[in-house]
């Protein structure tokens with residue numbers, strides 16, 4: 014394969030540290046057994062590996078009791094576990110206008126089925142939630158607030174602590190798909206009641222892994238029931254975590270890899286990872302600011318976003334922002350010329366420059382409506398820990414050429 018620059022880490026991180034696939038190979042070749050099912054040494058070793066991953070995740074998110082973490086296939090399953098296992102008929106749920114379809118679709122379904130009612134807390138044109146607005150949306154029957162910690166479209170990071178302070182005792186579910194592994198998360202400090210995370214993005218694990226943290230005192234009805242390897246004499250589901258929510262044989266090979274990914278993160282240190290990604294973001298932004306015909310979305314400040322930057326090559330004013338003097342999160346609004354669509358520009362980056370990006374709506378139509386980029390979407394450049402500053406300069410150069418051509 015030709016040399017390329019991978020800028021699609023918001024979809025899934027690549028490459029993975031070698032210890033991730035080594036741990037998976039070790040599990041497949043040397044361990045192989047089903048954890049928690051048998052008493053022989055291989056099964057015990059498999060259990061130890063799974064427990065080790067749980068403990069490392071607990072250390073990363075400052076979770077006191079690792080048993081409050083359950084493994085899932087991905088954050089989509091984690092979120093669905095909360096929606097289907099926590100909410101009951103008549104409940105009211107608040108989400109934000111920056112949510113991913115993994116939040117919006119299951120909740121819309123529950124709303125249309127007459128189970129819950131839904132409010133959408135508005136975010137501004139840079140994607141920030143106005144936390145002071147939240148108390149106004151809370152009703153007597155509000156059972157859950159769902160917050161996308163960082164936008165997968167433009168990187169905007171929300172202040173979890175401020176959200177929790179605004180909603181007080183209402184349980185808070187944080188979708189940490191874009192921040193787990195690259196931004197500090199502390200469930201105690203931040204007041205998180207449910208934390209959903211996916212293993213294959215910044216946690217550097219393989220696809221098909223994820224998890225959910227459930228604060229002590231909160232309980233969920235399982236999404237599925239079945240064999241857990243524990244209290245087999247009973248024909249009813251165990252009521253203790255993690256077994257209550259972990260029926261059937263898990264993706265243990267994946268969990269072994271995820272453990273190695275989290276290990277890598279703990280060894281590097283989350284602050285070093287965050288610092289590097291901030292430098293990548295600020296380098297890219299600095300090199301893009303004066304590109305004529307380019308619009309950049311999001312905070313435009315590395316410290317307020319993840320290493321995800323969205324751009325368009327059409328200098329149209331985002332809908333609803335015409336009256337704003339200079340805001341809306343976009344820049345260069347003076348250059349009102351026709352440009353390339355996101356899919357045309359993304360195609361050129363992918364094919365001509367071997368810069369691998371994602372274009373379109375990124376499974377987040379609500380977020381694009383908020384940013385003013387619906388329905389065409391954006392070209393998304395999403396960096397990861399293994400990208401370099403030199404690559405940012407090459408990428409900015411290619412974008413400049415495309416915008417000028």
Ligand SMILES: Cc1ncc(COP(=O)(O)O)c(C=O)c1O
Pocket residue numbers: 023024087088089090113115161163164165188190191211212376
């Ligand atoms: C904010 C957000 N939530 C949820 C998801 C869904 O992740 P997964 O496909 O791993 O379940 C993504 C993935 O892009 C995301 O960015």
